[in-house]
Each structure stands twice: as C-alpha cells, then as structure tokens.
Amino acid sequence: MIRSILALINKSDVIIEVLDSREPDLTRSRKIENFVMRKKKRLLIVLNKGDLIPLEVLQKWKEYIEKNDGIPTVYISATNHLGTKILRDKIKELLAKREGKALLVGYPKTGKSSIINALKGRHSATTSKFPMSSGYTKAVQLFRIDSRLYVWDTPGIIPPDGNELERVIRGINVDKLEDPVKAAKLLFDRIQEFNTNTIKEIYGLDFSDFYDFLNKLALKRGWIYKTSKEPNIDEAAKTLIRDYHDGKIIYYSYPPDVMTDDKSSSI
Numbered sequence: 001m002i003r004s005i006l007a008l009i010n011k012s013d014v015i016i017e018v019l020d021s022r023e024p025d026l027t028r029s030r031k032i033e034n035f036v037m038r039k040k041k042r043l044l045i046v047l048n049k050g051d052l053i054p055l056e057v058l059q060k061w062k063e064y065i066e067k068n069d070g071i072p073t074v075y076i077s078a079t080n081h082l083g084t085k086i087l088r089d090k091i092k093e094l095l096a097k098r099e100g101k102a103l104l105v106g107y108p109k110t111g112k113s114s115i116i117n118a119l120k121g122r123h124s125a126t127t128s129k130f131p132m133s134s135g136y137t138k139a140v141q142l143f144r145i146d147s148r149l150y151v152w153d154t155p156g157i158i159p160p161d162g163n164e165l166e167r168v169i170r171g172i173n174v175d176k177l178e179d180p181v182k183a184a185k186l187l188f189d190r191i192q193e194f195n196t197n198t199i200k201e202i203y204g205l206d207f208s209d210f211y212d213f214l215n216k217l218a219l220k221r222g223w224i225y226k227t228s229k230e231p232n233i234d235e236a237a238k239t240l241i242r243d244y245h246d247g248k249i250i251y252y253s254y255p256p257d258v259m260t261d262d263k264s265s266s267i
C-alpha cells in the first residue's frame, strides 16, 4: 500500500499532505514527510475541514507548522469550496515557472477526494490527460487543473497506524473495528476534552456519561435489538465515529507552544 504511494511521489513534483484541522498533529505522517524531503520534492500541507475551526486557530496552526517545520501550509474547506484558489496558487508558486504534477496524500477521511473535486471544479469538463501519462496504469490518471498544473486523480492513502485512538482519528474503517464501543469511548473522551458541548448539540441529547449517550442515541434512532429489546449501542458507537470522519463534530485545539489569549494574559 505504502509502496504505491512512494512510487507516485517519485513521479510527482509537489506533494500535498492533507490534514484534518481538528487534529493536525495526529493526522500528519512524518514517515511520508521524511520520504518527500529525502526525494527533494516540494511539500505543501493543507489543513482541511477548516469550516469546523475558528479562523484564528487555523492561522495559528499554519504559523506553527511553517515556523517549526518550514513546510508551507494553507487552510481550506473542501466541501465549502473555501480557500481553493489560495491552494491552487500556492501549488503553482511551488512549481515556480515549470509545468508539473501534484499528488495528494493523507490518511483516509481527511478530505483528499473532496479537494481533488474542488480543484477540478467547474473546469472538470475541460480537464485533459497529461501527455506523458499514457504509460501509467489506467487506474491513476493525471488531470489538468491549470495551464501548467496537473493533479493525480487518485490520492495516496496512508493506512491508519498508531494506537487505537490514533487509528480512529486517522480514519480507520468503522466496519473493521473489533470493538466499536471501546474505540468510540476513546474518541468521545478526546472530543469532550476540547469541547464539552459539541456532542450534546449535534445529537440534541442530554447525557450523564458515554454509556448513557450511546443508550440514548440508540433509543432516539430506534436502534433496538428485536429479541432482547436492548438498545444497539454498537450502532451508536459506529455512528459517532462515522460522523466524526464526515466532519460533523466540531472541536479544536491550539498548537503546542501557542497560548490562547486568555492564558497569555495571565502570565
């Protein structure tokens, strides 16, 4: 899996690493970043799902990544088509005067396909294949998104790795989870740590704890086992994770060494 990404990186000029703005740190792949650097390719970080985060926090993450790692960073909302012009311009800037190919990479559910669609936009009717791409497999095609800019139609998908919480944040397929309730508990605790209201607001539920939440969500949606009449909490757990992946749950954190205004004023 990873090998096919590395092969595509070798054939590209600019690599666009797509992160989830809610969890920029946990959705970064240092492995991929290091490989890109070693190959002397240009790297661009995109903080996607920016519609879920205050602008000022996006700006802080951008500054943090640019200062700490020296990687140019832009923030966008692929689904709201916000920031896509800035993204396009930034890719072209990195290409300098040349013609080139861009590859999107990232963990599942960070929004790679949505970004490709946003980049193709209304010009998609006029996209044409890269003249030199005939030798490549049919599954991966280059599309022209600008006079001198091509993008691979298929992104590089990084398989979710790390501990259980990290794998959930990194877009693991919920149907492959052995214990969705356990995985959802980790995500629930993480979300609550940063925003204690978001789950209550999104589901319109009042609950005392995680298990109470699962029970109430299952009952509200009518997910009840026929024989035992018990609420199907597995389905509720999967729903929380799916909704998180689909960008429906709002929370954010600040980058490590940037204080919030509240904290800095108390020093």
Ligand SMILES: Nc1nc2c(ncn2[C@@H]2O[C@H](COP(=O)(O)OP(=O)(O)O)[C@@H](O)[C@H]2O)c(=O)[nH]1
Binding pocket: 048, 049, 050, 051, 052, 076, 077, 078, 079, 080, 106, 107, 108, 109, 110, 111, 112, 113, 114, 115, 245, 246, 247, 248
């Ligand atoms: N709120 C929000 N959701 C997004 C955004 N971009 C993608 N999504 C959602 O995130 C999910 C995964 O997006 P997709 O493009 O399929 O991700 P991929 O797996 O990286 O290709 C989908 O439900 C999208 O609708 C965004 O900018 N904002």
Ligand SMILES: [Mg+2]
Binding pocket: 112, 113, 114
């Ligand atoms: Mg995709």
